[in-house]
Amino acid sequence: MTHTVLKLQGITKTFGPVTANRDVTLELRHGEMLALLGENGAGKTTLMSILFGHYVADAGTVEVFGSVLPEGSPRAALNAGVGMVHQHFTLAGNMTVLENIMLGTEPLTAVRHDAASALRTLRALMDRFCLAVDPAAMVRDLSVGEQQRVEILKVLYRGARILILDEPTSVLTPQEADHLFATLRQLVGEGLSVIFITHKMREVMAASDRCAVLRHGELVFEAVTAETTAGELARAMVGSEIPKPRRPEPREGDEILCLQSVGVAGAGDKQRLRNCSLALKAHEILGIAGVSGNGQSQLADLLAGLVVPETGEIIIAGEGLERPTPAAMIARGVGRVPDDRTGTGLVADMTVEENLSTEVYRLPGFARRGVLNFKALASRAKQLIEAFDVRCPGIDTPVRKLSGGNMQKLILARILSNAPSIIVVNQPTWGLDVGATAYVHQQLLDAAKRGAGVVLISEDLDEIFHLSDRIQVMYQGALSEPLATREATREQVGLLMSGNHASGASRCTSGSNDAGAAA
Amino acid sequence: MRIEARENVSLTLRTLAPVVAVAAAMAVCSVLLLWAGASPLEGWALMLKGALGSRFAITETLTRATPLVFTGLAAAVAFRAKLWNIGGEGQFYIGAVIATWLGAGSFEMPAYLMIPYLFLAGALGGGLLLLVPTLLKTRLQVDEVVTTLLLNFIVLLFVNWLVFGPWKDPMAMGWPQAAPVVDSAVLPQLFAKSRLHLGFVLALVCAMGTWWFMRSTVWGFEIRAVGASPRASRFAGMPVNAVIVRTALLSGGLAAMAGVSELCGVKGYLTLDLSPGFGYSGIVVAMLAALHPLGVVASSLFVAVIYIGADSMSRAINISNYIADVTTAVCLLAVLVSMFLAKYRIRWR
Numbered sequence: 001m002t003h004t005v006l007k008l009q010g011i012t013k014t015f016g017p018v019t020a021n022r023d024v025t026l027e028l029r030h031g032e033m034l035a036l037l038g039e040n041g042a043g044k045t046t047l048m049s050i051l052f053g054h055y056v057a058d059a060g061t062v063e064v065f066g067s068v069l070p071e072g073s074p075r076a077a078l079n080a081g082v083g084m085v086h087q088h089f090t091l092a093g094n095m096t097v098l099e100n101i102m103l104g105t106e107p108l109t110a111v112r113h114d115a116a117s118a119l120r121t122l123r124a125l126m127d128r129f130c131l132a133v134d135p136a137a138m139v140r141d142l143s144v145g146e147q148q149r150v151e152i153l154k155v156l157y158r159g160a161r162i163l164i165l166d167e168p169t170s171v172l173t174p175q176e177a178d179h180l181f182a183t184l185r186q187l188v189g190e191g192l193s194v195i196f197i198t199h200k201m202r203e204v205m206a207a208s209d210r211c212a213v214l215r216h217g218e219l220v221f222e223a224v225t226a227e228t229t230a231g232e233l234a235r236a237m238v239g240s241e242i243p244k245p246r247r248p249e250p251r252e253g254d255e256i257l258c259l260q261s262v263g264v265a266g267a268g269d270k271q272r273l274r275n276c277s278l279a280l281k282a283h284e285i286l287g288i289a290g291v292s293g294n295g296q297s298q299l300a301d302l303l304a305g306l307v308v309p310e311t312g313e314i315i316i317a318g319e320g321l322e323r324p325t326p327a328a329m330i331a332r333g334v335g336r337v338p339d340d341r342t343g344t345g346l347v348a349d350m351t352v353e354e355n356l357s358t359e360v361y362r363l364p365g366f367a368r369r370g371v372l373n374f375k376a377l378a379s380r381a382k383q384l385i386e387a388f389d390v391r392c393p394g395i396d397t398p399v400r401k402l403s404g405g406n407m408q409k410l411i412l413a414r415i416l417s418n419a420p421s422i423i424v425v426n427q428p429t430w431g432l433d434v435g436a437t438a439y440v441h442q443q444l445l446d447a448a449k450r451g452a453g454v455v456l457i458s459e460d461l462d463e464i465f466h467l468s469d470r471i472q473v474m475y476q477g478a479l480s481e482p483l484a485t486r487e488a489t490r491e492q493v494g495l496l497m498s499g500n501h502a503s504g505a506s507r508c509t510s511g512s513n514d515a516g517a518a519a
Numbered sequence: 520m521r522i523e524a525r526e527n528v529s530l531t532l533r534t535l536a537p538v539v540a541v542a543a544a545m546a547v548c549s550v551l552l553l554w555a556g557a558s559p560l561e562g563w564a565l566m567l568k569g570a571l572g573s574r575f576a577i578t579e580t581l582t583r584a585t586p587l588v589f590t591g592l593a594a595a596v597a598f599r600a601k602l603w604n605i606g607g608e609g610q611f612y613i614g615a616v617i618a619t620w621l622g623a624g625s626f627e628m629p630a631y632l633m634i635p636y637l638f639l640a641g642a643l644g645g646g647l648l649l650l651v652p653t654l655l656k657t658r659l660q661v662d663e664v665v666t667t668l669l670l671n672f673i674v675l676l677f678v679n680w681l682v683f684g685p686w687k688d689p690m691a692m693g694w695p696q697a698a699p700v701v702d703s704a705v706l707p708q709l710f711a712k713s714r715l716h717l718g719f720v721l722a723l724v725c726a727m728g729t730w731w732f733m734r735s736t737v738w739g740f741e742i743r744a745v746g747a748s749p750r751a752s753r754f755a756g757m758p759v760n761a762v763i764v765r766t767a768l769l770s771g772g773l774a775a776m777a778g779v780s781e782l783c784g785v786k787g788y789l790t791l792d793l794s795p796g797f798g799y800s801g802i803v804v805a806m807l808a809a810l811h812p813l814g815v816v817a818s819s820l821f822v823a824v825i826y827i828g829a830d831s832m833s834r835a836i837n838i839s840n841y842i843a844d845v846t847t848a849v850c851l852l853a854v855l856v857s858m859f860l861a862k863y864r865i866r867w868r
Contacts, residue, residue, distance in 0.1 A: 327758075362737060
């Protein structure tokens with residue numbers, strides 16, 4: 001039963017001088033889960049976009065169930081049974097789940113939408129694949145994991161037999177990711193075929209049947225997953241060994257940031273913060289773990305100066321902060337790395353130079369009597385892109401043309417050049433490849449070594465355990481008592497993440513038995 | 520059919536596209552001319568002659584371009600900050616009202632003081648007028664497209680009341696117009712026997728100044744950043760609301776200067792037809808210039824050439840002057856389409 005359902009033959013695609021795909025030939029078999037690996041910019045998304053008809057290849061063909069797809073037609077791909085779940089969801093937040101799923105499947109000229117039969121079909125799909133979502137719920141009220149389920153249901157509803165998922169776990173927590181892979185397993189068991197794009201080795205090893213590695217647009221490695229190792233895959237992806245971050249010995253420092261029972265109102269879909277307390281010392285990395293949507297973004301906004309606490313106090317270097325603003329935070333030496341790089345961290349349409357200047361352009365030396373000193377700003381920008389290895393054609397390049405990794409380096413360059421005493425990073429390696437992730441981790445460790453305190457907000461437990469000296473867990477807007485990383489276990493933290501505070505807080509060091517029992 | 524962004528837009532394409540667009544627009548309008556019983560070739564020759572064919576024609580075109588530069592700059596500055604100021608027309612009239620109020624004989628000053636005084640006062644008035652919808656936007660998130668647009672009608676009705684009521688000039692033989700400004704408030708003409716006045720030079724200076732301001736100053740940088748991403752600007756510590764308020768003062772001020780310039784440079788007294796929609800045309804001018812302050816000068820000249828040329832042509836061959844309006848509209852539409860096509864390519868498949 002392992003006949004080929006999908007065949008990419010000699011796909012080549014260039015964008016101006018850049019070759020995104022070079023002569024890629026790839027097959028997908030019936031009932032198979034194929035992992036497509038590669039660093040950012042290796043051409044994974046381009047390849048899948050060609051398959052799905054978003055792009056037209058310069059050369060090569062796409063064959064689905066034995067017949068060649070016409071070029072550049074997403075509709076033809078859909079009709080042939082290819083469904084795609086994008087990394088950034090394409091759902092209308094102000095419509096219900098059912099409406100989102102029906103959207104585009106009914107003729108525009110239809111007078112009446114046959115919602116009843118659509119609902120029946122949807123329920124049947126949910127039962128068959130164990131994908132439970134409330135069909136009447138508004139999409140904007142759903143968690144990210146649920147929204148992804150809606151996306152999957154959407155393509156299944158359209159009769160997809162081949163599912164393509166672009167970085168499906170980048171927005172999920174470990175538990176949600178496990179759930180997703182269980183779902184995909186079931187789909188494959190029902191005879192569907194799945195390609196998922198990723199750069200996380202753990203997922204490839206755990207979930208896929210076969211894997212293929214793209215590097216610089218070329219297919220460099222292909223193997224049955226059981227016959228290869230994570231190390232081999234990593235080498236194929238990067239082309240060389242990945243530097244392991246060097247962890248300095250922990251040092252005790254003075255307390256530089258303190259939150260005392262801070263409460264923040266919820267805003268829109270953001271969870272309110274309840275009674276949050278933390279104490280950050282110099283030289284320390286404090287990890288904030290938690291399932292997505294439990295108030296991490298409000299905490300990040302609070303420490304960025306974007307929201308004002310309703311109750312409690314923020315104390316920086318022993319001094320209380322009355323009305324925090326972003327400017328006040330910067331002035332007090334807080335360097336902030338937001339989770340949303342293109343929308344919040346950077347002005348995507350402005351140049352590298354301008355983006356590096358947004359926190360310093362008013363300072364003497366960069367502006368005199370309201371007039372910018374372009375020479376000083378440009379030489380600073382050149383120095384910084386050199387020092388932080390930001391790959392860009394020049395400081396005049398618009399930031400939106402950079403890769404995610406280079407954007408993150410740019411933000412790090414901007415804040416670290418101010419020598420911050422406190423660094424607040426939110427999902428710092430979200431969507432970054434192995435190399436860029438290692439770079440970001442090393443920068444954070446180095447900053448802590450130099451004496452900065454780092455608040456690391458992350459949904460990636462590996463990252464939390466890897467970098468933090470202490471861990472606090474966020475659940476429904478409240479922070480747990482800190483755990484020393486050396487003494488904490490993944491199970492313990494996982495239990496706190498799911499809200500099991502009975503065994504958390506002060507008793508958590510002895511709570512691992514409960515966790516084992518619960519798991 | 521699919522639309523793809525072009526990788527690199529060559530200079531040839533960028534310069535050629537508007538030319539082709541104008542040619543296409545002329546081809547379309549030729550049909551109308553034929554229909555009206557005129558020879559298209561003759562019509563286009565007359566249009567060119569009417570706009571650029573003589574010293575008089577050229578000065579008329581430049582005179583017409585002058586208020587467009589001001590209102591174009593006003594729209595360009597505001598749109599750069601994503602402040603959608605559709606109220607250029609109202610701000611234009613407020614400028615003219617203030618120039619009449621202060622310049623029509625209430626007191627005397629030498630011209631070298633009077634003229635700057637009127638421009639500054641007018642600009643302040645226009646800025647304050649735009650401040651109202653801007654504060655509603657920053658404080659209460661009221662959509663400024665609606666408020667600025669509606670404010671135009673309020674201002675126009677206000678002017679209507681002034682010229683029919685308290686400001687009606689008894690010397691105007693019953694016409695609804697205000698008393699003319701004093702001699703020291705009249706903008707000097709640049710050449711003899713033409714209407715081109717000092718306002719044109721001032722408009723050019725303003726265009727250069729705005730360009731420098733937006734490019735090189737702290738405040739200009741903030742305006743560009745806030746316009747490109749309010750979220751990221753706020754995150755980086757910029758005072759976003761203050762930046763928008765500053766932008767409003769600048770934009771409203773520039774639009775009001777057009778009113779002062781028309782009143783003191785061309786007409787001399789306030790009437791209800793002082794502006795044939797300069798405030799609205801300024802939006803078109805700014806879009807054609809891709810919001811670039813120096814581009815505003817070029818696009819103002821272009822729009823003025825079409826206005827004056829088409830008007831003159833329709834008079835010369837005695838066809839309805841609606842054809843002038845249609846020509847203007849088609850030309851602008853074609854150029855905007857060509858600017859799009861220069862950036863994107865359409866593939867038929």
